[in-house]
Amino acid sequence: MTPDQYCENKTARSGSSFYYSFLFLPTEQRRAIMALYAFCREVDDVVDDCTEPVVAQAKLDWWRGEIARLYAGTPQHPVTQALQAAVARYDLPQEYFAEIIDGMAMDLTQTRYASFKDLSLYCYRVASVVGLMAATIFGYEDRHTLKYAHDLGMAFQLTNILRDVGEDAARGRIYLPADEMARFGVSAEDVLARRMSDGMRELLRCQAQRARTYYDKAFAQLPIVDRYSQRSGLIMAAIYLSTLDAIEQQDYPVLERRVRLSPWRKLWIAWRTARGEARRQRKAG
Numbered sequence: 001m002t003p004d005q006y007c008e009n010k011t012a013r014s015g016s017s018f019y020y021s022f023l024f025l026p027t028e029q030r031r032a033i034m035a036l037y038a039f040c041r042e043v044d045d046v047v048d049d050c051t052e053p054v055v056a057q058a059k060l061d062w063w064r065g066e067i068a069r070l071y072a073g074t075p076q077h078p079v080t081q082a083l084q085a086a087v088a089r090y091d092l093p094q095e096y097f098a099e100i101i102d103g104m105a106m107d108l109t110q111t112r113y114a115s116f117k118d119l120s121l122y123c124y125r126v127a128s129v130v131g132l133m134a135a136t137i138f139g140y141e142d143r144h145t146l147k148y149a150h151d152l153g154m155a156f157q158l159t160n161i162l163r164d165v166g167e168d169a170a171r172g173r174i175y176l177p178a179d180e181m182a183r184f185g186v187s188a189e190d191v192l193a194r195r196m197s198d199g200m201r202e203l204l205r206c207q208a209q210r211a212r213t214y215y216d217k218a219f220a221q222l223p224i225v226d227r228y229s230q231r232s233g234l235i236m237a238a239i240y241l242s243t244l245d246a247i248e249q250q251d252y253p254v255l256e257r258r259v260r261l262s263p264w265r266k267l268w269i270a271w272r273t274a275r276g277e278a279r280r281q282r283k284a285g
Contacts, residue, residue, distance in 0.1 A: 001078075002078075003035075003078040003079070003081040003082035004031050004034075004035070004082050006038070006078035006079065006082065007031075007034045007035045007037075007038035007078070007079060007082045008034050010037075010038045010041055010042075010079075011034045011037050011038055011041070016037070017236060017239040017240060017243070017261075017266055018037055018236055019037075020235065020239065020263075020266045020267055020269075020270040021232040021233070021235035021236045021239070021270055022034055022037075022232060023270065024231065024232065024235065024270065024274045025138075025232055028085075028089065029137055029138065029139075031082065031085070031086070032083075032085070032086035032089065032090060032137045033134060033137050033138075033232070034082075035079060035082035035083045035085075035086050036083070036086065036092075036130070036133055036134065036137070038079045038082070039079050039080070039083060039097070039100075040100060040126075040130060042063070042077075042079055043060065043063055043100060043101055043104045044104060044126075046059045046060055046063070046104065047060075047104050047105075047107045047108060048171075053108045053109075056108055057105070057108055060101055060104060060105050060108075063101055064098065064101055066080050067080070067094060067097045067098065067101070068094075070083055070084065070087065070097075071087070071094050086137065090133075090136050090137050091136075092133050092136065092137075096129045096132065096133055099124075099125045099129045100125060100126060100129055100130065102125055103122055103124075103125025103126035103129075104126065106121075106122050106125070107173065110122075111172055111173045111174060112174055112178060112188070113174075113175060113176075113177055113178065114177065114178050114179060115177050115178070115179045115180075116177045116180070116210070118177070119175060119177055120154075122157075122175075123153070123154050123157040123158065124150075124153075124154070126157060127153035127154060127156055127157035127160075128149070128150045128151075128153035128154055128157075129153070130153060131149040131150060131152050131153030131156070131233070132146055132149050132150060132153070134149065134232070134233065135148070135149035135230060135233065138229050138230050138231075138232055138233065139226075139229040140223075140226040140229060140230065141223075141225050141226055142223035142225055142226055144221055144222075144223050145221075145222060145223060145226045145230060147221045148218045148219070148221040148222040148223075148230070148233075149218075149230075149233065151214050151217045151218035151221065152214070152215070152218035152233055152236075152237060154214045154218075155211050155212075155214035155215040155218055155237070155240070156236070156237075156240055158207065158210055158211035158214060159211045159240050159243060159244050161175040161176070161207065162204060162207045162208055162211065162244070162247060162254060163243060163247060163254060163258055163259060164254070164258060165191070165204070165254045165255060166194050166254055166255045166256060166257065166258070167258060169191050169192050169194055169255070172192070174188055174191050174192070176191065176203060176207065180203060180206060181203060183203075184199040184200070184202050184203040184206070185197075185199040186199050186200050186203050194255040194256065195255075196252075196255055200255070201251070201252055204252040204254065205248075205252070208244060208247065208248055208252075211244060212244070215237060215241060218237070219237075224284070227277065227280070227281075228277055228278075228280070228281040231273070231274060231277040231278075234273055234277060235269070235270045235273045235274060238269050238270075238272075238273040239261065239266050239269050239270065242261060242265070242269055243259060243260075243261055246259050246261065247259045
């Protein structure tokens with residue numbers, strides 16, 4: 001198995017919405033973005049799968065060293081071997097990979113966030129930085145596209161947080177800002193016990209509205225000139241927004257279960273969005 005095949009298999013097995021958006025990219029971009037996504041999965045799995053924080057920290061430290069080896073031209077892991085071409089072709093900054101690892105490391109020591117300001121750093125590291133690198137791989141002419149990528153990453157992570165409230169609670173983690181929990185009369189014990197109430201529902205609605213605000217900000221900042229090149233991000237957004245719609249329509253069942261879209265629905269949304277962006281590009285041309 002080649003490094004590129006390893007990354008593609010890991011991306012496909014994840015069942016992530018991102019996989020469907022990558023299918024519509026040219027070969028070189030698809031390989032690069034799948035390598036980036038596979039890296040994110042590797043370091044995320046370290047935190048989620050290791051029950052011993054000391055072991056997880058040691059593994060993340062290994063990945064820090066592996067990123068240094070990647071930039072020194074001596075990567076050992078299939079993912080970083082696949083990333084070599086992407087790093088060289090798209091000039092991806094080494095510090096961005098360090099930021100992602102730093103974000104994952106936060107999960108080992110921090111399970112509560114006092115305010116959205118505190119949570120924002122986590123979201124930036126694990127999502128916005130990925131969005132910035134993805135936008136670079138997709139290509140852009142106007143630097144305002146980077147603002148779009150930053151805010152779209154925030155929107156994705158906020159959607160993930162809402163979708164995974166119950167699963168995160170089972171791991172003892174709460175990504176809902178404590179000051180907002182207090183405002184709606186929700187305690188940490190309520191979240192960990194996954195108790196629904198009127199206050200909890202309003203708290204969850206507040207998180208959904210914040211995510212939508214970031215989607216709106218992102219779309220408003222995407223320059224027309226870069227819209228077609230960034231179509232994979234727009235495909236991801238369409239799938240994520242459909243998930244957010246489903247959460248709201250089902251009255252926030254996220255304490256009990258993860259709301260999922262079927263693979264066929266994701267593929268249909270991806271095809272529909274890609275087709276719409278192609279039609280828009282032809283009209284603009």
